[in-house]
Amino acid sequence: MNKEVLELIDAHRDGGLSAGQHARLMELLKNDPAARRAFVQEQMLEAAFELETPGNLEALPKPKPAPRRIAAAMLWQWAAAAAVIFSVGLGLGGFLTKQGQTPIAAEEEPLDDGIALLTQSADAVWKGERQPREGSILSSGKLKLESGLAQIEFYSGARLILDGAVDLELVSANQAICHSGRLRALVPPQARGFSVTSPQFKVVDLGTEFGMEVASNGTSTVQVFDGEVDLHSLDQVHRLLGGKGLSWAKSGERADFPVNPQSFPSFDDVSDLTKERSQQRYEAWQKWNQSLADDPRIAVRYDFESDAHALTDSGTTQSHGLIIGCERTNGRWAEKGALEFKRPSDRVRVDIPGSYDALTLTAWIRVDASPGRQQGLLLTDGYTEGHPHWQIAPEGSLRLGLRIPSSSKRALGTGYGSPVLFTPRQMGVWSLVATVYDRQESRVRHYFNGREVSAESIHFDQALKIGPADIGNWGVPFGRDKHPVRNFVGRMDELTLWKVALKGDELQTMYRQTRP
Amino acid sequence: MPPQDPKEKFIRSLTESQNRLYGYVYSLLGNHHAAAEVLQETNLVLWRKLNEFRAGSDFIPWAFGVARFQVLAHLRDAKRARARFVDADLVELLHSEVAEQAVEFEEMRVALRQCVAKLPQSSQALVEGRYFRKLAIQTIADETERNLSAVKVALMRVRQALRQCIERQMAKENAR
Incomplete structure (x- = not known):
């Protein structure tokens, strides 16, 4: 970046621009897109600092009384508007505290007590x-x-x-x-x-x-x-x-x-009893699994039970997955089939048809390494509009990443993240993760072990498509020699795509019926 | 579940866009007090235009459009003519770049936090003092028993480091 622009911006921020410098800065902004970009970045940074500042809410002016020209019939709306402004204020405050406390675990050396x-x-x-x-x-x-x-x-x-x-x-x-x-x-x-x-x-x-x-x-x-x-x-x-x-x-x-x-x-005794209970729970799961055989709500379902070289889809689309690298292992119970993802090459290739206005992704996973980087659960190839990236974010939250529809050449990312779930405490423990994308309700929710952990409005309304994708990895920015390491480190023994938005109580029941 | 009340949906979008709108308005005005005021006015106008908002279209670009006119209205107001640096021409010049970056404002905030956490302890203290607590450079110099120009240079370096870190972090984010 041009040193002159940055120096002028710094001087401007600190309120010390001479008339000549002012003119020069304006000239640069007018003629140089890079200068505009740098200038706006600085402004954004200032705004971000402001929102990080404790007590900044007091700086917000009180809502103003309604102008007199508003007709009586609209008054109720104004009352509602005042309520919105009030809740907006609260919302902002709540957001600040919540965000302020977000652990930035990924950036620090993990500590284990x-x-x-x-x-x-x-x-x-x-x-x-x-x-x-x-x-x-x-x-x-x-x-x-x-x-x-x-x-x-x-x-x-x-x-x-x-x-x-x-x-x-x-x-x-x-x-x-x-x-x-x-x-x-x-x-x-x-x-x-x-x-x-x-x-x-x-x-x-x-x-x-x-x-x-x-x-x-x-x-x-x-x-x-x-x-x-x-x-x-x-x-x-x-x-x-x-x-x-x-x-x-x-x-x-x-x-x-x-x-x-x-x-x-x-x-x-403990070991025998544990085994016996484990077997009983596995048998109960098998029954539940069979009950889903003709479930019309299911688009794709991998139960990880078959020993075949492919991952069998018991759903309607028969989108079997091709296993690359992963080793077969046991899942929630000694009897249950699962795949172990370990090396950056490990993945299951799938190609899932369809376009979904509502989509629920559920999976039983055991994360075995503190995230620290992105770990893919189900990532669509490349990074295109409407194709979700379902993954564990570096700080350990569950995230549905989407590319924002934009005419701009720069790929703008947005996403829906949960609070941090995968702490060092959670390593090696089986958990049920679920993400619900629902256009009708305009919500994206994350669930952890049947419990709702976050809900957010859809930022950009669009149907979701999967197409060619990787389970447990990122199926390539094809054509590039090098690509980011996104492999999942852990085990997976169940993955289902539902073409409906499952409700909280349904996910809670699922957790209770299928937990180890 | 029955289709959601459009009003509720609207309020939700509005609530969730507050920070991004703030980033948008501030970047054009460069003054926190003015930005807070314009944000409130923008909220009121958005609410008034509730019925104009087409369900299914994108809330954010629409809200940014409304915010832009509120910024311009603010600048037109005679009493605010003192605003030296910013004028309507500058708004015209910058608004599309601002809109593009403001969409990613929340991601940028996350990146900022991660980058601050990565800084060495002494730099973190500097950022905390200058940018979060808004201390004068002189106060920081006094508190840390350094001379003014040393603090200025240190601040410039930290700022530079943050700038680069955020850019890297967001490039990573965007590659998701």
């Missing part, structure tokens, strides 16, 4: 805000299992089985507090020193397996199945060897306690 992983769960019902699922990374804090079984692996290597109801507090990779309930702990040599604290004592494990219970009357018991543990109380340390148990009442009364490893669920 995880200390443990929920590896297995069977019939688990969680209470409170934290509702972990299999594969969830857990950070410090309370974890309340109301019923069912759950297995937690700490980063130190220690493993716990919670036998609900359990009120547990995770402190660090090396420490947990059991406020109430029953748990079994396996502490391999690498995790020596892992401790669980009860109201009466702290059990420091010296490499072993033990069971612990904090009863509702406040009595804590510990049973050492194997190895040895140290019991730290306020004033002393007891060493307890394998085959010994101890109960410790609230009153301070202590007694030997018989050891019975069978009284606690074992790691095999």
Whole structure:
């Protein structure tokens, strides 16, 4: 960019243009499109700064009273207009705060405060805000299992089985507090020193397996199945060897306690039960899957079940996908077929006919790498009007990108983004993503696990078309030698294009019926 | 679901275009107070013209058109003749470029935030002070115990870095 123009613009912005400079700037703006472009960019930047400034709303003048010439019949409209202006003010404010808080995770080094992983769960019902699922990374804090079984692996290597109801507090990779309930702990040599604290004592494990219970009357018991543990109380340390148990009442009364490893669920029990439940859920999914066989609302559906070299479309258009690179793997359940996308070459080529006034895209995916760059879920080839780019944006939000219809040579992008969904916490966890494009209602909505996370008006009304496209990648800016890396990193085991706008309750039901 | 009330649809479009309209109006006027005022007037006119808006056509280009006339009306107003730099000729000269960039205003704001976050800490503080908190350059110089010209040079460099970063970021966005 011309240095002179920029210097003049800077001087203009700071209010310091001489008459001669002013004339020169006008001349440049008149004759040089690049100068105009640079000048407007600077103005836009100023406007953007202004909107980022906290408290800028006060700067907006109050709505003016209606001019007198307005007829009485129009007064109601004016009342409504005043309401619009008011809500516009609020809307702007709300927008500012919301946007101001948007994490810019993609630009910073990702930090992880995880200390443990929920590896297995069977019939688990969680209470409170934290509702972990299999594969969830857990950070410090309370974890309340109301019923069912759950297995937690700490980063130190220690493993716990919670036998609900359990009120547990995770402190660090090396420490947990059991406020109430029953748990079994396996502490391999690498995790020596892992401790669980009860109201009466702290059990420091010296490499072993033990069971612990904090009863509702406040009595804590510990049973050492194997190895040895140290019991730290306020004033002393007891060493307890394998085959010994101890109960410790609230009153301070202590007694030997018989050891019975069978009284606690074992790691095999959890694993067996998890498998059994997984199979049941898979069978339930199969039934649901069959029920969609002749569903007229479906345009294209890939259930990822067949082992064929193609991805079979069970919808009406028979738009089978050609698998390139991806490896077959298992999905939400061990029995479920899925594809793993890993390398920049991995993709499924599809060609989907039709033009859609309403389109719902639903997919079960497991994102395995923090986004940081765009990851394509379903990207139409190239970048043309009406052809959507369904993807995960660098900051981790779900996004429907569209090119704005424009006579300009520059490709103008617009899009509909959700809040950030794919945080480091969500890596490795299966989730149902859905995006609904509805011309009739003029809305684009995103759903995450059946819950609506964003809704926006359609910016430019147009029908959507897919045509040649890639699942899990971007099917090329053909003709270019190099192209951006947009591949999805993770697994996908279900993808459906509905030619209707599915409603919130339908998506919620879908989530409940098909969740792992 | 029954077809949506056109009025509701209109209000929604209007609400969601506020920032873009602000970007449009500000870029032509170069003054925040005037821009806020003209934005309000534009909102009222848009509302009055509700029935002229054809459902299905694009709201934004139409709204920009209305905003342009409000900017010109504002400039015509005798009391505002003091507006030195901006005049009707300049509006004519710039409005199509402004409209093109204002369509992408929200994307630009996202890019700006990402780019500010990428700056080194000291530059971020500078941007925060000068452009967000609107501190005088002298105040920043005093606060950071640097001399005035050093702060000016630093600001110019930061501005340059932001400019380039935003352009790159938006080029990336547009390649989506």
